[in-house]
Amino acid sequence: MAKLFWSERLSVGVPELDEDHKTLIDIINALRDDAEAGEASAKRVSKQLNALIRYAETHFAREERVMSVCGYKALPEHHEEHEDFVAKITDVARRFRDDPEGSKELVGDELLEYLENWLIKHILVVDMDYKPLVQGKREASEAAQSLKGTEITRIVI
Numbered sequence: 001m002a003k004l005f006w007s008e009r010l011s012v013g014v015p016e017l018d019e020d021h022k023t024l025i026d027i028i029n030a031l032r033d034d035a036e037a038g039e040a041s042a043k044r045v046s047k048q049l050n051a052l053i054r055y056a057e058t059h060f061a062r063e064e065r066v067m068s069v070c071g072y073k074a075l076p077e078h079h080e081e082h083e084d085f086v087a088k089i090t091d092v093a094r095r096f097r098d099d100p101e102g103s104k105e106l107v108g109d110e111l112l113e114y115l116e117n118w119l120i121k122h123i124l125v126v127d128m129d130y131k132p133l134v135q136g137k138r139e140a141s142e143a144a145q146s147l148k149g150t151e152i153t154r155i156v157i
Contacts, residue, residue: 004029046097060079064079069143
């Protein structure tokens with residue numbers, strides 16, 4: 001698959017959440033580059049999986065806080081999708097930790113396919129449902145900024 005790039009059509013209207021989504025794109029691209037170059041060393045993959053877990057922990061907390069403050073009615077369903085993402089990434093990380101050499105193919109196949117589908121379905125469809133409630137709203141930006149202390153770093157591994 002081709003490298004992913006940020007575009008304004010991915011914007012949910014809250015700069016902090018958009019930056020988080022850019023981080024996810026960076027991580028997916030780094031994983032893909034390594035898989036395609038055959039450089040998916042155990043150390044690099046482990047680092048990227050840890051970045052995904054950090055991403056999920058921070059971004060989902062930030063996004064759910066924004067949705068809560070803005071009165072997003074489908075927050076429980078959205079939270080469930082976040083939990084499914086965390087469960088999937090945790091499972092992949094566990095399998096990789098248990099057998100780093102034998103599970104490299106899951107990075108190139110299973111994980112990348114999952115992440116790309118997540119990006120398309122979750123951001124372009126599910127996240128866009130809350131966009132009208134949060135776009136340009138001061139309280140949304142303030143809620144997102146309230147988690148700055150746990151900022152995830154944009155990582156290109």
